[in-house]
Amino acid sequence: MKKVYARPAYCMNCHLCEVNCIVAHSRSRDLFRAYKRENLRGTARVIVEERLPLSVAVQCRHCDDPRCVAGCISGAMVKDPETGIVYCQEDKCVGCWTCVAGCPYGAIRPGEKNGRPVPLKCDLCREADEPACVAGCPNRALVFEERRAGA
Amino acid sequence: MPTLSLMPPEFRVARDDNKCIKCLACVRQCGFDAQQYDAEDDRLYAIDANCVNCQRCVSICPAGALTIYKNPPPMRPNAHWTEGHLRNIVKQAETGGVLLTGMGNDQPFPTYFDRLLLNASQVTNPSIDPLREPMELRTYLGSRVEPVTLEECRDKTRTPLVPIETPIMFSAMSYGSISHEAFASLARAAKAFGTLFNTGEGGLPEDLYEYADHAVVQVASGRFGVHAGYLNAGRVIEIKIGQGAKPGIGGHLPGEKITAPVAETRMIPEGTDALSPAPHHDIYSIEDLKQLIFTLKEATRYQKPVSVKISAVHNVAAIASGIARAGADIIAIDGFRGGTGAAPTMIRDHVGIPIELAIAAVDQRLREEGIRNRVSLVAAGGFRSSADVVKAIALGADAVYIATAALIALGCHLCQKCYTGKCSWGIATQDPYRSRRLNPEIGAERLYNLLRGWSHEIKEMLGGMGINSIESLRGNRLHLRGVGLNEVELKLLGVKHAGEAM
Numbered sequence: 211m212k213k214v215y216a217r218p219a220y221c222m223n224c225h226l227c228e229v230n231c232i233v234a235h236s237r238s239r240d241l242f243r244a245y246k247r248e249n250l251r252g253t254a255r256v257i258v259e260e261r262l263p264l265s266v267a268v269q270c271r272h273c274d275d276p277r278c279v280a281g282c283i284s285g286a287m288v289k290d291p292e293t294g295i296v297y298c299q300e301d302k303c304v305g306c307w308t309c310v311a312g313c314p315y316g317a318i319r320p321g322e323k324n325g326r327p328v329p330l331k332c333d334l335c336r337e338a339d340e341p342a343c344v345a346g347c348p349n350r351a352l353v354f355e356e357r358r359a360g361a
Numbered sequence: 362m363p364t365l366s367l368m369p370p371e372f373r374v375a376r377d378d379n380k381c382i383k384c385l386a387c388v389r390q391c392g393f394d395a396q397q398y399d400a401e402d403d404r405l406y407a408i409d410a411n412c413v414n415c416q417r418c419v420s421i422c423p424a425g426a427l428t429i430y431k432n433p434p435p436m437r438p439n440a441h442w443t444e445g446h447l448r449n450i451v452k453q454a455e456t457g458g459v460l461l462t463g464m465g466n467d468q469p470f471p472t473y474f475d476r477l478l479l480n481a482s483q484v485t486n487p488s489i490d491p492l493r494e495p496m497e498l499r500t501y502l503g504s505r506v507e508p509v510t511l512e513e514c515r516d517k518t519r520t521p522l523v524p525i526e527t528p529i530m531f532s533a534m535s536y537g538s539i540s541h542e543a544f545a546s547l548a549r550a551a552k553a554f555g556t557l558f559n560t561g562e563g564g565l566p567e568d569l570y571e572y573a574d575h576a577v578v579q580v581a582s583g584r585f586g587v588h589a590g591y592l593n594a595g596r597v598i599e600i601k602i603g604q605g606a607k608p609g610i611g612g613h614l615p616g617e618k619i620t621a622p623v624a625e626t627r628m629i630p631e632g633t634d635a636l637s638p639a640p641h642h643d644i645y646s647i648e649d650l651k652q653l654i655f656t657l658k659e660a661t662r663y664q665k666p667v668s669v670k671i672s673a674v675h676n677v678a679a680i681a682s683g684i685a686r687a688g689a690d691i692i693a694i695d696g697f698r699g700g701t702g703a704a705p706t707m708i709r710d711h712v713g714i715p716i717e718l719a720i721a722a723v724d725q726r727l728r729e730e731g732i733r734n735r736v737s738l739v740a741a742g743g744f745r746s747s748a749d750v751v752k753a754i755a756l757g758a759d760a761v762y763i764a765t766a767a768l769i770a771l772g773c774h775l776c777q778k779c780y781t782g783k784c785s786w787g788i789a790t791q792d793p794y795r796s797r798r799l800n801p802e803i804g805a806e807r808l809y810n811l812l813r814g815w816s817h818e819i820k821e822m823l824g825g826m827g828i829n830s831i832e833s834l835r836g837n838r839l840h841l842r843g844v845g846l847n848e849v850e851l852k853l854l855g856v857k858h859a860g861e862a863m
């Protein structure tokens with residue numbers, strides 16, 4: 211499946227992927243409303259890990275055999291059999307955070323939306339052609355492509 | 362340093378809090394620590410005194426919340442004591458040092474390109490539509506000898522001509538003064554477009570030898586990175602005598618910029634200052650220059666044309682004549698607007714002559730002496746548009762070098778702080794945190810686009826004049842007219858005033 215891959219040589223630590231992620235996952239899809247009215251600052255589903263000068267954007271790897279899905283006690287976390295995308299059916303989540311504890315990449319963070327628990331994790335912008343983090347990366351440090359296993 | 366600066370900051374960073382989303386991109390991207398974040402109070406603020414107006418934060422801000430303003434002059438208006446003079450004096454009173462700067466001369470000297478206008482065809486001669494008819498921009502660089510005898514045809518000491526697909530090349534910028542990313546962008550774009558880039562005096566990094574066929578490899582007074590493999594890999598060899606931004610003085614790349622890969626490429630110890638002497642210590646005359654030219658030709662079995670680059674100075678025509686007679690195949694002349702990574706401000710702003718006058722003088726002199734065919738003439742120093750290129754070629758140049766324009770295409774905003782090594786745009790820096798901002802894939806595309814756009818425009822201008830080949834424009838000064846120029850200027854440029862007929 212097509213996944214987001216980081217190219218650390220060109221990641222310049224601007225964190226705009228996080229901003230674009232937040233806007234793409236907001237109700238309004240508007241930068242100012244997302245931050246100023248919906249208060250979504252800090253809810254990015256992609257996180258830029260820094261060990262300067264190196265930095266790299268980390269998000270869900272959409273594993274073949276995802277531990278978050280195996281561990282989910284309410285059946286909220288699922289892997290779409292067609293697209294391979296691992297995502298959370300937010301209305302079913304009970305906030306036990308087993309997925310957060312189980313993710314080997316640290317790519318899931320606990321969050322909340324309208325007072326309900328929501329695991330913050332990448333869904334590859336399921337409805338868009340290209341994830342917002344990739345589309346908005348100013349230095350092409352993120353690419354969305356098909357790679358062979360182990361490549 | 363005194364605790365109290367006598368000068369208020371030159372720029373002011375204005376943040377629109379209604380727009381700012383506190384994503385901190387500005388703080389992470391500012392190369393000069395002007396943008397700051399106070400995590401305790403969750404507050405962004407700016408240290409205006411650090412701001413150099415490089416516009417990195419403004420460009421990267423996703424909310425469009427930032428504007429940099431120039432502060433009003435810190436003084437009563439005074440036409441003689443300008444703000445620049447005041448700031449320089451105060452800086453020197455504090456430091457006692459030589460004023461340093463980067464990029465080209467920014468003073469309001471006349472730009473003759475802006476006082477030259479081009480011709481176009483009307484009724485009596487047809488103009489050409491470059492979209493419908495072939496138009497030749499390919500230019501051959503090198504020495505064209507007089508009609509030859511059979512023996513001369515077999516002359517093994519004649520260097521080949523080098524074709525370039527557009528009369529625009531990238532001027533010398535060394536690896537060390539610019540980042541590997543910027544250097545690679547230039548190399549890739551030159552190869553993709555079929556023109557040449559120039560290694561500057563810093564050698565060619567090992568991993569970029571695949572682009573060597575499109576490299577002008579420079580041999581400068583410091584001889585950094587020069588070895589037989591380097592000379593034989595390049596397409597053209599260039600002896601750098603002078604640079605338009607700093608005629609008569611050498612170079613100094615500070616030790617902080619000599620990282621391990623730069624040191625390896627330059628073949629000097631890591632962390633040591635790379636000092637290029639002002640003169641070549643083996644060249645004190647035209648005869649000495651001839652020796653070096655032929656040393657280099659011997660070393661490359663006469664397969665590489667040799668270029669000699671000088672800055673445009675008062676006696677440029679006579680010097681160029683000497684260079685042509687010394688056996689150079691190409692003469693590159695760098696005008697007083699030419700850029701630099703670091704130069705003393707006074708030198709940059711007050712030494713040299715305009716490139717327009719230098720081209721005209723050199724072309725005229727070489728023609729009068731009947732040796733114009735022996736050399737190609739490459740003009741450099743502040744070419745801003747395709748119109749400048751066309752005017753330079755009409756004045757007598759074969760091709761031009763661009764560097765500042767290329768850097769602007771890569772993101773440079775002319776903040777003139779190249780010498781600090783802190784470039785926020787990842788160009789004039791060796792700091793891996795900063796240089797990675799310039800993805801060579803993107804950089805090469807942008808440079809390619811620039812060359813493509815300019816080349817298109819050159820074809821349009823040629824077509825308008827009824828010319829279908831750049832070769833037919835060279836030195837064709839009848840296609841130029843001056844506006845607002847006095848008689849001496851017109852005579853030196855060899856052009857008529859606008860309104861005068863053929």
